[in-house]
Amino acid sequence: MVRYPSDSLDLPHMRVSYGEKLVSSSPVDSGDLDEASLADGWLPLFSQWLVDASEYVASDGGRIAEPNAMVLGTVDDEGFPATRTVLCKGADERGVVFFTNYESTKAQHISVNPFVSATFPWIALARQIHVRGRVEKVSDEETLEYWRTRPRGSQLGAWASHQSEPIESRELLLGALDRMAARFHDVDEVPVPPFWGGFRIHPKSVEFWQGRRNRLHNRLRCELGDGGCIVRVTRVQP
Incomplete structure (x- = not known):
């Protein structure tokens, strides 16, 4: 029987204990996520969690590398899904923005199936955000503004x-x-390539996930209407 390096790992017993105060230097409040957290919409809480991830410092001094990273899911013309990590470069009431080559695999998928998902996996903070929605190109002006940075x-x-x-x-x-x-x-000033630019995900739903003891995690799912306004918040079982 061929053995691999992973055979020495005790995968069934690999787990993180959620629900405890993370570290004294963490900016994260350990209180439970509840519906009141979304009283002003999805964007304020999204923004605060992004700030928390960017400011987080572990007890050993480590930080979260690229706290604006998100796992983007697309589906091709045969129905096969694909995921990859991209960087969120903008977020407002209209949605979440990322930039890429318009001839890339992800862009080809979007051209035939303009619905995507994105997950921000802040495991160190026992938090995740899941965004699902329709995607479209941003304006040339928005692309140029980001390109210059x-x-x-x-x-x-x-x-x-x-x-x-x-x-x-x-x-x-x-x-x-x-x-x-x-x-x-x-x-x-290097010009913007004609094959490069931004996409905006217009959220149809945004889910906030908070790790808790015994795997009884908090999950609040926001369903959004026109203009990104919340029309329903549902507590979802873990």
Whole structure:
């Protein structure tokens, strides 16, 4: 019988004990999530949890890497789902924004099935947020505004990469980056590639998850109407 490194892991007994105060340096309140937390809509609580994740410091001084990371789920034209981690780069009453190559696999999926999910997995804080909704491209003006905040190297990388397409070696990819650096050497502001931009998820539902003892987690699901207003909050069993 072939043995693998994972065979030495006790997977059935791997678990986190939720419901305790995390660490003294944590900004997170240990009180229970309840319906009153959503009295002003989904966005204030979403924003506060995002701030908490960005400010969290563990007892050993560690922080949450990329607290704005979310797992984006799409479905292709054959009904197969796919997930990957992207970065949330905007959130307001209209929804949640991310940026990507418009020729990537995720963008191809969106072109045939414009409904997605996104999960913010803040496990260290015993929190998650799940967003589901319709997605559409943001305006060129919004794309340009965000593009100008990106480091030059990231801008050149966007030009160099044919995202999701096969490539024979990393050396070829780095060579493409060098060519883009030479192409825009005398340009003060690298332009936005015509194949690159943002998407906005317009939430149909937003669920807040809070880890609690005995796996009896708190789950509050918001169903949203026009304009992102909450029309119903449902407590869901874990």
